[in-house]
Amino acid sequence: MILITLLIFTAAIAVATFLPLWQNPHWSVRSFDFPRLQIATLAAVLIIIQLLFLDLAQPVSWLLVFVAALSLAAQLWWILPYTAIWPSEVKNAPMKSPERTLAILTSNVLTPNRNAPALLKLVQEHQPDILVTLESDQWWEDQLAVLEGEMPYTIKCPLDNLYGMHVFSRLPLHESEVCFLIEEKVPSMHALVELRSGDKVRIHFIHPAPPSPTENDESTERDVELVIVGRSVADSDEPVIVTGDLNDVAWSPTTRLFRKISGLLDPRVGRGFFSTFHADYRLLRWPLDHLFHSRHFTLASITRLPSIGSDHFPLLTRVVLAPTYGKDQEPLDDDSDDRSRARELAQEKGASKQDVPHPGE
Structure with a gap:
């Protein structure tokens, strides 16, 4: 027996x-x-x-x-x-450099959640340069409008389908654009953010739909969005950040493919899981909220913040633009099979890296 x-x-x-x-x-x-x-x-x-x-x-x-x-x-x-036993992929920032630091707070607020004061308190406490909210509808837009006095640069796309998105920034945003890359009701946002130093960073905020019995039967839509964004930023020599709720874990084949073809780095490698979902179930958590960046940046800090009543914890990441110091940071290597797989996925949905905005180019 x-x-x-x-x-x-x-x-x-x-x-x-x-x-x-x-x-x-x-x-x-x-x-x-x-x-x-x-x-x-x-x-x-x-x-x-x-x-x-x-x-x-x-x-x-x-x-x-x-x-x-x-x-x-x-x-x-x-x-x-x-885990901490692995070598860090991203270097620690060598020194404080406020004019070249970019702090981004990513928060999937969960549309029916009504604890906006908890998020506003975190913004007040941590003073991020950029707040990006996922699943934010018109109610959330109204509640967060008080931020516009200190964070006047905004991109807004309120939706009631769990895919609304908002960006609030203290720093100037240029060439801002809202796109629906793969699915007509799933937006992404793209812009140039101007640091206090005057340097400009290409930034993409994404939230593709997950594969699930209540969403998409297959992961194809999510995978294709990640692939075309990855192929798009791979062509850029400028500082790049991609962040948001990818509805995919850091270690999945799709996220690894994204990292390989984009050449972007993951600051969590060698530091920890920073699991953001599910906030209510300690034994069922994994990292769904991400920030990837080009080798132009080093890491000042990455922190999972306290719950705001959502099923996701907010994630606060501070990166420092240090292209000389960070130039020898090594991303995952890609090969011809990875590039072929990325092309096949994009062709499956008739999508192209040209569909992704190229702010600053």
């Missing part, structure tokens, strides 16, 4: 681990990209139970231990870069 039970659990862990290697975009497959930390924990516990309760004189027992250990190793391959 113990053998049968452990056989079932081992098979379940193995399926959950290796099914995502299949590139099928259906949500039932892609959903296993998310809980890798949780599955790794279960695999480790399973190995301990196997060693304690199986008859290790039997070859089948060692086969089960091997499968569970292989599953654990595979999960760790994906998630270990987001």
Whole structure:
């Protein structure tokens, strides 16, 4: 009975681990990209139970231990870069440089959430240069209007479909544009932000729809949006930031593909998970809110902020423009297979990197 039970659990862990290697975009497959930390924990516990309760004189027992250990190793391959034991991908900022620092607070507010005072308090406390809100509708726009005295540069797209988006900035925004890159009701925002030093940074705010039984059956729409934005910024030699709720975890194949083809860096590598979703369930959390940047930047700080009543925690990231100091930071390497995969995804939806605005060019 113990053998049968452990056989079932081992098979379940193995399926959950290796099914995502299949590139099928259906949500039932892609959903296993998310809980890798949780599955790794279960695999480790399973190995301990196997060693304690199986008859290790039997070859089948060692086969089960091997499968569970292989599953654990595979999960760790994906998630270990987001722990302190991994080398940091982004350097720490060498010194304070207020005129070249850019602080961005990203917050998926959850449309029906009505705790706007909590977000306003965080803005007052941390004084970000830019606040970007996701899932913000007209009610949220009205509540956040008080920020415009100190953050007068705005981009607004209030929607009641969970994909509204707002940007409030203390710093000048140039060539601002709202686009619907892949889906007609899912916006993205693009602009140049002018730092206090006068330097300009190309910035993209995105929030593609996730694969789920209540949204898109497949991840294709999300994947294509990430791919065309990644291919677009790869052509730029200027400072670039891409941020928002990607509805994808940091370690997924799609986000890794985005990082490879864009050449952007992830400041969480070597520092931690900074899991922002789900705020209400401690054991079911993973990093959905992201900020990626070109090698022009180094990191001053990255912080997950307290809950504002949403299902996402806000994320505050401070980066410093230091192109000379950061020039030897190395992004993930891409290859011809990655580039081919990116082209195939874009062609599947008839999308192109030319669809993405190129502010500053």
